[in-house]
Amino acid sequence: MISRYLFRGRRRAGRREGERNLVYVDRPGPWILGAFIGVVGLSLLDAWYTLDLLKSGATEANPVMRAALHLGDRPFVLIKTVVTIVATSFLCLHKNWPLGRICLAAALLGYSALVLYHLHAQALIRGFGA
Numbered sequence: 001m002i003s004r005y006l007f008r009g010r011r012r013a014g015r016r017e018g019e020r021n022l023v024y025v026d027r028p029g030p031w032i033l034g035a036f037i038g039v040v041g042l043s044l045l046d047a048w049y050t051l052d053l054l055k056s057g058a059t060e061a062n063p064v065m066r067a068a069l070h071l072g073d074r075p076f077v078l079i080k081t082v083v084t085i086v087a088t089s090f091l092c093l094h095k096n097w098p099l100g101r102i103c104l105a106a107a108l109l110g111y112s113a114l115v116l117y118h119l120h121a122q123a124l125i126r127g128f129g130a
Contacts, residue, residue, distance in 0.1 A: 032095045035104050036088050042111035043084040047077045049118035056125050 050060060051073055060066040068079045088107065094100030 039088045039107050
């Protein structure tokens with residue numbers, strides 16, 4: 001699954017003809033790298049908007065991240081980023097598993113929706129919304 005050839009190896013598909021699913025590869029491909037960057041970037045935006053909204057009186061809904069907030073802003077962002085990178089890396093390594101692809105797409109959609117929610121909340125707080 002994780003080897004010294006990750007990102008620099010030659011294998012982009014299975015070794016045998018017809019091997020497409022349930023195999024690990026050396027080079028994940030541009031869609032997977034884009035999805036990884038997208039999820040991590042959206043997670044960082046979520047952290048920034050969360051901290052900004054907390055200053056306006058909002059509360060953190062996630063109990064794990066609420067506990068991380070008690071450590072301070074920087075530890076909160078660090079913990080959130082590390083957890084996101086580890087989890088997204090795991091999903092990217094399992095790109096040839098149907099559930100891995102579904103979960104990666106769900107992470108992208110979920111974080112996109114969350115950032116849109118933050119933008120809406122920001123607009124309401126600043127008086128630009130309904």
